[in-house]
Amino acid sequence: MVIFHTILLAFLLELVLLAVLFICRKRRLPPIPVRLPTLAIISWLVITILRQQSFPPDVLPWLDTVQLITASYAYLQLSVWLTLEFPTILSWWPRPPKILRDLGLLVIAGVITVVVLQEQARINVVGLVTTSAILTAVIGLAAQESLKDFFAGIVLQLDSPFQEGDFIVVSDEIEGWVVSLTLMSTRLRHVHGALITMPNSRMWSTEIRRFGPSGPIAREIHLNLDLTLPPERATELLMQVARRHPLVLAEPEPTAFVYAYADHAITYELEVWQEDPTDNGFDILRGQLLAQIWYVLEREGTTLPYPVRELRPKRLPAPIDDPAGYGLEARVDLLRENVLFGHLSSEQLERIAPLTRCLRFAAGEAVVVEGDEGFAMFQVVTGRVQVIKLMEGGIEKKVAELGVGTIFGEMSVFTDQPRTATVRTTEESVLLEVERNDLRPLLEGNPRLVERLAQLVNDRRAQLTTLSQEVQEAQANQLLQQMMAMFSTLTGGDSRENLVKRV
Incomplete structure (x- = not known):
């Protein structure tokens, strides 16, 4: 009858443990420890049954010692769960540092072991260890690596270089969450699902x-792109692909820029941000982006x-007529649209056009800088530019935008005066110089x-300012004198004074 009652009580205790564990998991609470309490229940059940079977009396104290130690460990674990882990989820009080909890458990468990062995089994553990030099040396040598892991675990928890849930990469070889x-080891969950156990001594070193x-x-x-694809267009295409990809974060924003010039291509760097920190996640994102870029380039007409x-004799490069690829007729047409040269005859325009050229500028590039000497004028062929004046205190002020x-x-x-403002492109632009x-x-x-040119330049200046007629005439005379001084060898038979009078 005693054995039956013991088995029934052990069954009921185990059933209560499993029920509490089920409730904790359902309500997402810290799970109650089950293994050690189950071991204590089983040991209690087995030892109780052995006592009823006329077991040798000399063995009973050792069985009682095992039962008392397992029961004490089980009570200690349940007490920690009930007083430290469970209340923190309910916000009754903050969770204590893990290092204090583990060290406290270790100290209390050690004290319980020593006391039980001392009182129950009549074994003087402290005296046995301290009086045996050989045993002490053996224990010290055997526990050398364990002590390294132990103290490394204490340092890791005090310094906190990482926390549970973080994704870490160890020596560029092992990675996981x-x-x-x-106190002895760190466990990682690899991206492929494997559980990796690392000694704390290695993690610290x-x-x-x-x-x-x-x-x-x-x-x-x-990635390398064709040399003929303009960099502005190339970076625009790369960022367009990145912004539309679902795995690329909108913040921080993706960027693309020229990284280097290769012998057969231009190397670009595309920087994007994603949530997945694993190499596997990066491989997936990179593969999808590169595939999409291929299709975008095909639609763009490039590869x-x-x-x-190619092996061939070295030849001098052919002279470049126009860097941006505008032919002579195209430049004649552009000059004809110019407010200063539109009144010139076709013959005169054809004399100027071969000496001009069209230049391509990147977005944000300064065409002229305030204070520099100016030897050329520009006409906007494509794109837009903005005129910027430098104010007091070094502050730049946008005064106009030209199309x-x-x-x-x-x-x-x-x-022959210095530049009075800085002109910078706002997008990729082609300018006739x-x-x-x-x-x-x-x-x-x-x-x-x-x-005639002096009059046109003066009229253009008058349109930008509100001046009286007398001031405009004075400025016109001054401008003509400056142009005459600049082109003094080109004025032919008319005297400088006669030209000034006509103005």
């Missing part, structure tokens, strides 16, 4: 890269470059054309 950090449980994490992708080797067909820089060309020396063949022996 931190599952647990104990090696390099660790720490990420959060998830991103954002920066990813850099380098990915590849090295081509297609407008000109700038003519005052420095005809007056007309230098001062380009006008010399046209003005040679043609003083009336000098007079």
